[in-house]
Amino acid sequence: MKEKVETLRRDIGLFALTLTGIGSIIGSGWLFGAWKAAKVAGPASIFSWVIGCLIIICIAISYAELGGMFPESGGMVRYPQFSHGSFVGFIAGWANWIAIVSVIPIEAEASVQYMSSWPWEWAQNMYNGTELTTSGLTLAFFLVLVFFLLNYWTVGLFAKANTIVTIIKFVVPLLTIVGIFFAGFHTHNFTHVSGGFMPNGWSGVLTAIATSGIVFAFNGFQTPINLAGEVKRPGRNVPLAVILSLLLAGVIYFLLELVFIGSVPGSMLKHGWAGLDMKSPFADLAMALGIGWLAVCMYADAVISPSGTGTVYTATTARMIYGMEKNGYFPKIFGNIHPLYKVPRPAMWLNLVVAYLFMYLFRGWGELVEVISVATVVSYMAGPVTVMALRRLVPNFKRPLKTKGLAIIAPIGFIVSSLILYWSRWPLTGQVLFVMLIGLPIYFYYEIKRRKETFLRNIKAGLWLVCYLLYMMLISYLGSEQFGGHNIIPYGWDMIIVIISALLFYLWALRSAYYTEELKDIEQRSQETGSVDM
Template sequence: MRRSVGFYGLMFVSLGSIIGSGWLLGALKAAKVAGPASLVSWVLTAIIMATLALIHAELGAAYPVAGGTARYPALAYGVLGGFVGGWVAWLQAVALAPVEVEASLEYLDNITWVKEHLNLLSPSGTLTASGFGWATLLMAIFTLINLVGVKLLSESNSATVIWKTAVPVLTVVVLLSLRFHPGNFTAGGGFAPHGAHGIFAALPVGVVFALQGFEQAVQVGGEARDPQKDLSRAIIVAMVIGTIVYLLLEVAFIGALDPAALLKGWDNPIAQGSFGPYATLATLAGAGWLSYVLYADAFVSPAGTGMLYLGTSARLSYAMGRERTLPKGLGKLNVRGVPVWSIGLSFVVGEIAFLPFPSWQSLVSVITSATALMYAFAPVSMIALRKRDPDRPRPYRAPMPKVLAPAGFVAANLIIYWGGFDITWKIMIAVVIGFGLFLIARATSPKLERLPIDWKAAQWIAPWLAGHVLIGYLGRYGESGNISVLPEWIDLLVVIAFSLAVFYWAVNVAVDSGKVKAAVEREALELAVQ
């Protein structure tokens, strides 16, 4: 791959993934679940994501390879551990491109001319045949940009990110200056009308979804010009900017609401539907011109993020092709250093995803839980690789690793639990399906090309996943299936204790130093930085 992306390109890749459709809906969805205490949800999520971002920053700088979230567990846990980590990462990434496309079209459908002439959505909010056609066109454009190469992807994204960041900042300034009601922060049942449960429940309905994406710089690490210097800085700066923007947006949103709409609580804090809440508030504040800017951004922000995720999902399948856990053709590059077959696969799967998930809302919680599973592999991989590959240059070292890494693993596991049992068991079925594909790929590849499976190193994965299904079934989160026998707060202690036990188990059974060294040597060409 060609190393042509600098610091700003990497930072914009992460920031462009963080600021997508989530900013337009995250504040509303969080407020409906947690009320004004949704501010605590954002702070809690920011702490969790910052912890995980620091871990990814160390791994990305030390092992600058494409599709990093699939490659780090492969180095530490062998081919099977790498596949499971890569598979859940690919699932969330390949689903995000179509879901962002759907968000773009759903926002556009608020415009009268679009609704009357393009017929994008049915009355139920799902894609029509015409909507599917326009969605396919957007996916095709994203695919073409990615096929040209990462430099064009980075440059195209950089231009849109400046716009995507400026519009929410402008929205905050306008709403805070023209329409701010301090009393809203204690209205409708007080600051925390649904208590701690509401604060935690807000995370999987849009808050984590909004702030995820910092790891996208890691996914293009194999194309970074100076990864040892730039990757860690890019991830951290993008995370800081994104956190500040989202916190200010929640403050501005709550303060701008009509106090009369909160008299009966936070179930319906704004009158006009789920889409375009900021445009409605801007109109009520007498800044109708801002609503037009917001409708334009409602297309640009999700579309820009969708373009990025199509590219990063391709790099994940490329990584698994390189590891021979998926067909090896996915790990091939063309003369421009572009994974053509992997990009094509992302386009095809994205098109298929439009069929069972024809609306934005139907995928958000699933993506959030899959993302948390992906993030959970990074802390155990970081500590395992520190112990077994200690001489590897680490231009950035995460602070207090003995505290940070287990805390990051626990945080990722809590997000999975808060997502609810009805989401957790579906994700686990997807993992089982992936394992079936893994076995098929091995059975159909030449024996000499198969890397041996280190069953001992991967022994913790199945009990970890099964344990989440059981705890989710017994726990208090989810819309159906769970029996809620674990008392409040005790359930969180159970998740924390379970997570810590799995963390130290996983670190102790990782492959030995010799196997890590051999795996690093197999990637020597890609790890070489000129």
């Protein structure tokens, strides 16, 4: 295991890694997220972005500490196995992989969907208002292949390409904020449109966090963690890159939502915020305000921003498959590193095939974003539990970043993740949680075959997570109609029950942690080398 990871080059510094995080976060989310959030929550969607960013920061702090402790590629799918064994490790890794690998096709689809607003007939024929046409799907397939090739030869090429792309991605949203603000911003839209400031109440604000692409938009904080095995001074640079990229992106997203709400022409709001129909939101808004040069910039960036994110995620998902193979749940070929280019090529090929499958099944940005958001939340659950369990199990491990107050932040992170899952609305919650469980046959096949002697112990350590997922399905089904449930549990009480239940499951999860074989192996090697690098 150690020999494999040492073959990965540590080429990425703090600046490039932070740009990688921002490059993952600022993708298609900024192109569509403000519009979708406004449709769900109206002007109050500005609160959705603030709350969403704070929630993700709570979760990211846990993973930042873990990334500093265990600087290895594919780390996000490895950490839960260190504290709870293979059963939790597999479920968390499966959820994380499903959430991340599907980002590759959604970014390609976002590019094509924006391009369909170009003033040429061939471009407009690529999207029919609901999904990509055959020509649009063909172009999206080509874009995914480009993402693949940019990562195929070396992580250094990936980092250099991403640095250039990310600078462009950073500049265009800033130009959009400034240009739209001075061209048409006014406060009338915040209070005088049908429904007022908060047309759907707080339930709309909370639902927007879960289903409008806000969670999806911030998901890129994982990328610096998953690339930790290829980072210079990972103990310092990984946590810093995670926090810096989240804060910078959070400010940009908030300002984008603010100027979007304040600049939509009244003629577009005749049917209220829910009836706001846009094909390419910010570009359509720029054209309506007479800012032609900005619309041109956004049409170009509609290719650059999602493509940059797709390139980053192509690298990330390959490292995740690499990490899951190390956990023992994929054939060993997917753990192979190319001897010359130092990238996990077999894992990249697998993800390319899966990305094409997702693209074929879900042919529009809107079709995928809700599913990805819920899967992402499920994948976050284990982080706050794992980081606190490891503080108890291995208190003497070196922690380059040891956050003060994490004993409070971690359970808050688990609770708010549970709330986001609930806010996602039934039946979507049930559908996605079911997808999380259908990967279990793969686990049972490899686990029984590989380590029968620890099978029952791992099942016992992970029982809390299976019960949690089934319980959240039930609560979502019984919950208030504001969140798609059958209103057996009334609004207000439903969230109180979720908070209390989440805290109890969190405590159960902490008690289920044990000193795993993986931890024993890491501790032995750290004593020999003075490092936990794997």
